[in-house]
Amino acid sequence: MTAVPRTRFPMARNALAELRLNPHRVIAVVVAIMISVGYLTASVTVLAGESATFEQSVIARTAATDVVVTVGAGDPAEHAALATRISTVAGVASADLSFLSQGRVTGSSDWVQQQSVPANPKLRWADLTEGRWPATPGEIVLGSVTARQLNLDIGDRITINDRNSSATLTVTGLAHEGNSLLSGLAPRSFVAPSFYSVAGSIHTSLQTEILVIGDGTVTQDQLAARVTAVAGGDRVETSAGFTQRKLAEKTQGVFIFQLLLLVFGAVALLVGSIMIVNTFLILVAQRRRQIGLLRAVGAGRDQIRRGLLVEATAIGATGSLLGVGLGVALAACVAAVLDGEFALPAGQVAAVAAVGVMIAVLSVLVPARRAVRIAPLDALRAVADPATERRTSLARRAGSLGLIALGLAAIGLGFTDTTVALLYSVGGSFVCAAGLLSATGLFLPPLLRGLGSALRRTGPAARLATDNAVRNPGRAAATGAALMLAVGLVVALQVGAAGMKATADGNLDVRYPVDVTVSMFDGALPARATGDIAAVSGIAGAAGVRSSRVTVRGGGKPRPVRVLGPGADAMAVVSGLHPPVSAGVVLADPYLLDEIGLRDGGPVTVTGRSGSVTLPVRADHLAPDEGLVVAPQVLATLDDGAPVGTVWAKARPGADVTALRSQLRSAVEPLTGAEVGGGLSAKLMYHAALDRLLALTTMLLAVAVLIALVGVGNTLGLSVLERTRESALLRALGLQRRQLRGMLAVEAALLSLSGAVAGIAAGTFFGWIGTHAVSGQLNLENVRFSMSVPQTLTVAAVAVGAGILASVLPGRRAARATPVEALAER
Amino acid sequence: MTEISPAAARDLTKTYGTGDTAVPALRGVTADFGRGTFTAVMGPSGSGKSTFMHCLAGLDRATGGHAYIGGQDLSVLDDRELTRVRRDRIGFVFQSFNLLPTLTAVQNILLPLDLAGRTADPAKLAAVVGSLRLGDRLDHRPAELSGGQQQRVAIARALVTGPDVVFADEPTGALDSQSAATLLDFLRRSCRELGQTIVMVTHDPIAASYADRALLLSDGRIVDELSDPTPDAVLGVMRSLAA
């Protein structure tokens, strides 16, 4: 007797055999999961590395320290005395003072942070890349990135000042400054502790600590207890406790970054899962007869479902594994390029991989429901029962339309004057977008037909393509939805950023009307100053402004302030459209107005050296900080001998700011007592921040676009496969190879174009809503709509171009076969 | 010189595969199909009937010998020219899956003309559609047509271009006997009345009896030829081949 082999898991075996026999059908799904998981893995791994780099920089400073005493504000002499007292405590080997201060680089608007490096070599934690540590109060070591930004090198001199004093130092060395995404935000430098005690220096320490090193006879905790006994009211911590507290304070930024990356990861996963659902729906439709046959020979519904789940799990696991490999490799590259730490957060990576498998399994639930509805009789039917590709149900249509209406209503509320406008706008946009996505079945097929009808006239291939594109409305809608989501997000970002920029520009011109100001506190600038500043490359124009010191009297007591009387030449270098200053008004710094208790529009009396006027006052940012602006003839009344004490200058658009600043610095440095101000830095900072954010988010969204395009290619490839016999029939009846390829390309172009068009329309709308909401939140006025047509067209071109490209492979395969091969009965 | 025949084969051979797995499906077939004749190509399953038709109709390339359509040697044509011959000079009716599911019946009928950028002669279209009794089915899609109706639409499509020759591969293979009879009757009529040359592949003796002539294929060779075949005569030859 022969043994009858018995299979334990017939459906699983069948599912896996399916994958082995037809791997190309699911490659796109594997790729989609791989990309999503790879992206998420790279995100968490890069972030872990960044956090490690960041932690190291925080830990490094107190790594050799056992106990840290944070001393409050007070007399430096007392601090020194305390340090001496601590150093005599039993178990203490050394106690050194450490200071932190901030100073403006004189002649510019850049700030630099100074950290004192104790003389104790054990506490010199940073790596010196060049030169030597500062030994005297007149020496400074700059962070390498900071030095590059300031255009300074060893041997150069730098002058820094705060409100009360200034110091000129010589650069003696450069310290390694990791080019991390998170650190290096504050320009850094190192000085000797004695810097804080000499005259002609910065004395205000923002954070003073005493770094205590033990002699190893007691534990950190015991040492801390002993130090507490002599420290009085100051905070004493072990270095472990200290770094923990510092990290907790500083990881806020990391968290936001993490959130951002994860949100985009979720978008990629969403696009991926739309695509996976679509692919499995197609696969189920294609295996209709096969599934019917299985049912006919006795497979139960559960078994059919289980078979699909096994298949999805296998696909998800393969994609996830490949994705983890890809992501880790990417993160390693990033760490190598940024010269940072590489840390593998195993738990998070495992979670991400699990999410990849889960998405695959969840995505197969809907197709599985359709699969179990297939009747045994389907095995015998040549043509699919129309019920297999059912139209969107009425309930679902009503649901999507309801969501859209609800979302629009909320967005409308966001435009009204309410404190939670942002919440309404953002929430409304989400609801509205969800509605739009679920309604793609309603509007994409008509859109496809509309776009196609324009092409119909071009020939039979285009006509056939249009018919093919809409033959499976559900499939076309799902493909379009994925692309619409991806393109929509990119366009929303672009439009939002362009609008924000335009709006911010308008507001910044009002807030910072003058790019660069160089002014004396009192008295005249040297005669050549205006010419010197105008000569700086990157300066488009400069004009001298007469100024004087006056007394202003509003409600309270009189107050001495500066007043400027810009002539027509000076008004010409003001940004935006500022009207000339009328002789019947005094313009005041809005903050000054507040401080002296004056009402906008109320009368103010200004008394100068040679006269006095009483005029209505108006808040205007044209006035310098704590100052006034009047018409030239009014200034002449106030002080008939007012000298040119200020220069206003306008930067050339697109000028290299680093070069501009350093040249400006050298032009201004010889002018003793002159101070540089103006809105250039602030404006550029806003622009740079917006540009960086846009570049970053576009890059992150590119992942979603990529997945959507893989989806278009996949849908197309599978449909071509499914229509092999149709293609063969067409070829037999006289369709040329070229025409067949053209037909598939047109079909792909139509699918991606309709997704792109819908995405651009929705993205533009949501981008504009976003601009409105964020501008409102930031109290910006005159919200402007702006979009870059070339940018948007590029997105559309990329989507359509990639769609056509995706048709090339299936098109070649379809065209290569001879009519007979394809007509053969399978 | 004699009149050029719409279709002819000279020593046509076809071998599938190479080396050990080579299958000689045609071993030198020579035949002429005169204008206005209705020929049935008969033979047991696997005898090479479909292969013969595919090579003769430019759907596949022969391994050796020549196939002529309207005097044109197909073996010298490239794919583009061959496609054009199929489109303009040949009509096809297959056993099943003849129609594009996305097109209506009339769109399917006009597809070859459409591909050629030509418009149909309305009188001819009306005549073909009328005699096939498809008038009220023109705007239906294939899924809404019966098997017999689908095959009639395919025949209308094959005839409407006025091709040199119509090739039909087991056109009645998937039909019930009533529909099959209607279809075969129509084929015979279009041959008699319109002078349409028809080559029909079949293994059914009754179907073959509608033709003027039957060629009998066995093992890739023509082994017999019957004029005005009757089902009994054909059956007799078939039996002898099987024996």
Ligand SMILES: Nc1ncnc2c1ncn2[C@@H]1O[C@H](COP(=O)(O)OP(=O)(O)O)[C@@H](O)[C@H]1O
């Ligand atoms: N694509 C192919 N590859 C290999 N062998 C084939 C192929 N098509 C047909 N054959 C073989 O060629 C022979 C003739 O086939 P065919 O022309 O289809 O016969 P018929 O139509 O008379 O049944 C058979 O032996 C068949 O197995």
Ligand SMILES: [Mg+2]
């Ligand atoms: Mg056959």
